[in-house]
Amino acid sequence: MNPTHLAVDGYVEAIPTPGTDQGTATFELILFPSNADDMAPDAPDTVFACSTADPAITDMLLTEVQPGDLVRVCGTVDQPEASDAPARLTVCTLEVLPAPPVPVLHDMVLDRYGKYVVVFNADTDTDIDIGADAVPVFTATGEWVGHAASPDAIEVLIDIHERVHGSGS
Template sequence: MDTKHCAVDGWVDAIPAPGPHGTATFDLTIRPADADTLPEDAPDTVVSCTAKDAGIVHNLLTGIQPSDLLRVTGTLAQPATPGERARLTVDVLEVLDTALVPALREMVIDRYGDYVVIFDADTDAVPVFTAQGQWVGLADNPDAIATLIDIHERVHGGDDR
């Protein structure tokens, strides 16, 4: 199997998922340097990524969302079989740009680090929970979410109990 240490830039298509033994996995759609010269129907290049470092795993699972632009550095392993995806073991993760906040049309679940919020287009109030499902409170509006989370962390020490 051919491996190479490299850095690549690309977008995350889905929220990274926890993997076995404290890892996190995600697919990265690579931004080609010559994107302007490629035909519109050219297929995307997708690399399957795995991170083992605890800090990177935490950042992936709590701070990365679809459409974030990342630069990942690590060891790229070419697939043994043509047509399979290359695999990259991530050593360094850098967020180059974050995704735009989606326009609310219906009910949207989003996360703020270790917290989950539910936006509903019919109301300004925003329910806030920990990622483990503990009720934190109801923010009067989206601007009050950070204050509610800050109060919760001061009272509970950041624990999800």
């Protein structure tokens, strides 16, 4: 099979190790999918067995790169004879990337009202008719307070909770 030139982003699986020859290093790279939102949660990871003979990349791998780092690598990939073995990627360039931002879950926003936490635009149980504008309210320690009928009613719900349970809860 002919080698294919490839540029991919991925996470370093484990601590890179020195290769068998002087000035070389090996590591495993888990592909960072560009379409992660469209993938099934149980989809298998794509893993590349990477190696390099570039002294600068070897030095970076063995002294700076840590497991879990997001990197962009360019090089040539060869598929091994054994179908269950990972593809071999010979790396000619390596760049450590900043960590990707943490995704926001369904536009959910948490806000604090003193010792209370409210959840805006949260997914709510559709079996209960609480209204489209209802806002779940909790104490900062996680105790359930209730649903405020709307954002305007949050302070009323908190006031009622403090009168019933005391201001110390």
